[in-house]
Amino acid sequence: MSNTFPLLDIKNLSVEFRTRSGVVKALEDVSLEVFRGEIVGIVGESGSGKSVSALTAMGILDPAGHVTAGSISLGGLDVLGAGEAVLQTMRGQQASMIFQSPRTSLNPIRTVGKQIGDVLHRHNMADRQNLREKVIKSLKTVRIPDPDRRFDAYPFELSGGMCQRIMIAMALACSPELLIADEPTTGLDVTTQAAIMDLIRDLSRERNMATVLITHDLAMAADYCDRIIVMHAGHVVESGSSHDLFTSPRHPYTAKLMKATPHGGGNLDDIASIPGGLPDLRGVLPPCRFSGRCERHEAICDSSAMISKEVSPNHFVNCQRPL
């Protein structure tokens, strides 16, 4: 995998939000690569910059956000330099995104079939005659039972899991090469969550898509991702294969995050929360934004800039004093 070039290549990306109460440094020096055929998880607490990274990659960053440094290349396309017309074609055909709370992402007053049809129509993948047929075909790929009848259903008539399937159908209608799933199963039942994640995994494998899974659930990332990127307060702190990361986390934050996640059996004493909260991203920040919560913090952490160390092949950690 690593000998080909990555489909999504984010290099040294920094993003700031200008707000009334100051400049929020939401992302700083974020680099990540996603290759075809792999599922990459981005994990971290809320506010760690997971979604901002994804939105920037899709070219749909909020107008208050400004990219101050870095580059994003998606299949050779310079996302930050491209015009809106190019990006509109890119979104859907090359990259697609699904969001959390599918019910609010769908238009409540149009049938789901028509909404999927809009995507096909916009990208000239279907004409009037075969639109319905193509939409039903895409409903079938996301395993919606009785697709012919569901074409005419409104979002409120469908369950949450079913709505998320519609979102996936919509995202994949034009066979993109990259799928970004932002917390796709938040608010769904555990059985539905498993079914949706199985579906995303199977479709990515079938289509050899690059898939980015944004989640705060480490256990879920471990189950479905080939590689995991851990973010904290706008920094990438660690990245590596799921196996490496779970068997030997090297960044103190990753280790703490794992310790805070309840997993099957065990004892309540075995889990520990992470003290403190995310630092205020508006002020002057230390080179390592985890230093305020870190037990291994020493003088060197405040004096030297963050460096990415390759602790084992393809396992990177941004820490002065890794575990």
Place this chain on the structure above:
Amino acid sequence: MSALLEVFDLKKYYTLGGKGLSDGSLVSWIRNRFTNAPKDTQVLHAVDGVNFVISKGESLGLVGESGCGKSTLVGMLARLSDSTSGSIKFAGKDIGSVRAKQFHAEPERSELQIVFQDPHESLNPRFTAFDTIAEPLRRLAGLSSKAELRARVEAVATQVDLPLQLLGRFPHQLSGGQKARVNIARAIALSPKLLILDEPTSALDVSVQAVILKLLVRLKQELGMSYLFVSHDLNVVRLLCDRVIVMYLGQIVEEGPAEDIFTKPLHPYTRALTSAIPGHNKEDASAFRLEGDPLSPVDPNPNACRFYGRCPNGSELCIKAAPPKFSSSSDHYAVCHFPVQPH
């Protein structure tokens, strides 16, 4: 252990096609939502004959997917809504016969409290943390002297590790973890005997979840409370609960000690549920995935298993006769014709 809460054959039915919605639109809604809705839609069986007991000092977990009747059941137990039939006994007294609207006048109101889901939504945005915690003390304990009230609120805040300087703040000035503490403080202010916790940690970041869970365990010991713990997060239920009941479409399908439910599930639905927990996902877990949607809770066939159609063990018998109770031990049972055979 003596029983604190005894629930016997509790039912909640809703008739459909009332005011506001024309019959036709509701029927079509239900048809789309559930695969097998019958033609003459009449009665929705939200909770359908539920029996269980919570002992003193015990924590009982309640799990099941959305729409299975968890919240309806919780509403009835907390005496916020009336049941259709059945009885609820609390410390020996039948509280199910008291109308929900009158329940606030009963002495049991202060002994049976609930922590609502999502502290961001359930705290009154115009109440400071102090007001929120003081409200039950004012209304139910009749504390009126300012000094007494302040002393009691501060004692409760200390109990939940809420810094006293935060008491003057409004919900929007508090973090998620702090709001969760206020929410818990309000519920324990009257030292209840039974605390119903409806998804207490689902809105919290994983980094603060652990402290809140530990707080709940500590409070339970300090105050000698019993818990009814409703949660989607099965890993959390496993950590906190002594026993677990599993609901499916208004009925209890399995009940047993927490460890047994997770390691030796009897009901095929419980197996599907536990094998879907993230982190347990081995490749063979996908064999237990559920297909399709649940059956309709509207006029269900009384002589059929409600899990039929999604159940890998299902056979013709399951739609001919209601499933019997199968016990693997004195405290572990499932309602199923073909329970999972332990390996």
